[in-house]
Amino acid sequence: MVLKHSRQRDSIKEFLMGRKDHPTASVVYDNVRRSFPNISLGTVYRNLTLLADIGEISRIHVGDGVDHFDADTSPHYHFICRECGCVRDLDMAGIDLDEMASRNFDGQIECHTVYFHGRCKDCCQNLHSIKA
Amino acid sequence: MVLKHSRQRDSIKEFLMGRKDHPTASVVYDNVRRSFPNISLGTVYRNLTLLADIGEISRIHVGDGVDHFDADTSPHYHFICRECGCVRDLDMAGIDLDEMASRNFDGQIECHTVYFHGRCKDCCQNLHSIKA
């Protein structure tokens, strides 16, 4: 299976790289549609899956039942705000979770996924203000 | 909304407590059906959701697209075998992930979900044996 170039795929990847949050397929669809009004949701899904498979983006399971996608494939952690639902990156350099987990475990630990939950900076500040 | 007793709900919870793995709704359904042949999948889902909401069980998102349920609500971590798909518990006593994450983060971190991936003890041992 030789990969062929496609303007739609470029557009999807470019959109994803321009975002610091972690959009869902339908958010990608809504945005890419501005450049490709006829693009279909199916194409968006197909390309997101393809890009994730070849490692150019990563698919993240936030726990809200919808898949999110992240153009930043470097190892980092995610924070999910329980109030606004936003997904933010989190730096925990120098911490080797796999090693910590291996201490009391009999199998072979290869990697992990972590999600932190709480309230993001913005939602903390808006605590006493009127909701939009 | 006052909770009323139901034999189906008891059975669901009892089944879950007797398992060390983390069954999906349909596994629960298949098993509880032995005692309640007419129970419907809807009832199973309704009760699992209810039990999770009141904190008697917890819903875990393993990343395989299907929700799993765990009767052990004490804080612990999960390991998912990439070979057989089993979900096992993992002990990491004495490690405060939330505190570690808070060091470089501006919001308020309240909790986290972690999944470790790799190969479980059994799959490691079966490496060179013939697959069933």
Added chain:
DNA sequence: TTCCTTGCAAATCGTTTGCATAATG
């Protein structure tokens, strides 16, 4: 009797897929 819970079936929602056509190399 009140109102929560059930079983059933239909509805939802996110995602995948089959197919004929268009675009790429």
Added chain:
DNA sequence: CATTATGCAAACGATTTGCAAGGAA
């Protein structure tokens, strides 16, 4: 030209929901 990618719509699988009937307080 050979093949991959697209748009569309239909198919899917997991979960939820509306409703009339059954069961608990």
